[in-house]
Amino acid sequence: MFCRDCGEKLSLRFMENEGLVPYCGKCEKFKFPFFPVAVSMAVVRRSDNKILLARHTGDADYKLIAGYIKKGENAEKTIPRELKEETKLNAVKWKYLASRYHDAKDILMLGFLVFCDDGEISLNEEIEEIRWCTPEGAKEIIRKNSTAEYFLNVAIREIERKK
Ligand SMILES: [Zn+2]
Structure with a gap:
């Protein structure tokens, strides 16, 4: 050091x-x-409560949408910016869930539950495919033992607590 x-x-x-x-x-x-900070987003479509999972370019399995917080930015600004950049969807509201240190990349991740409305989706080059999943379906295809899986499970508990 x-x-x-x-x-x-x-x-x-x-x-x-x-x-x-x-x-x-x-x-x-x-x-x-010093280490970078990023947001991890469990994006939920309000019309049917389905969760967005994304398969990143070159990846075999699915994760949540995530993005680095830019210098000078706050997490509340990163959320709509990243979601828009990667999918063109508009974040309507969000709730902070939990944070976790992601060892592999040496970053602190802040997990949010993010709600969006239906809209035309256009993926940027970082993402190859997205799927709207039920909580059960999302648990099945999310990368196992990943930080994304941890945040997905926290988000699902939060969604089910509110039912
Ligand atoms: Zn010095």
Whole structure:
């Protein structure tokens, strides 16, 4: 681990209430790690409560729509932007569900339940195919043991709690 400001090798130093935190001896400052943040969206069509699953280009199985939060943006802005960019659908309302650290990509994912209305769908190059699924159908085809599966299950519990 190296200092992002001066390039010096970081050591771990004890910080009260935080424990061991990376420290730069040259800057004489603690350097908390930075990592990207993204939203994961369980998109539900309001007319029939079906959940949108997407198969990304080159992928064999299905996941939820997700996207990075841009610098300066808040999650509330990322949700409609990403959904529109990838499918042309309009997000009508959304609810924060849970967050999870996605180790493989070193990102923090924020999970949302997102409602949309019917609309013409036009996929961008990132997505090859989408499917509207019942909760049971979605559970069957979502990639197993994935972060998407975790957020899908949280979203389904939330949908069923509200029935
Ligand atoms: Zn430094």
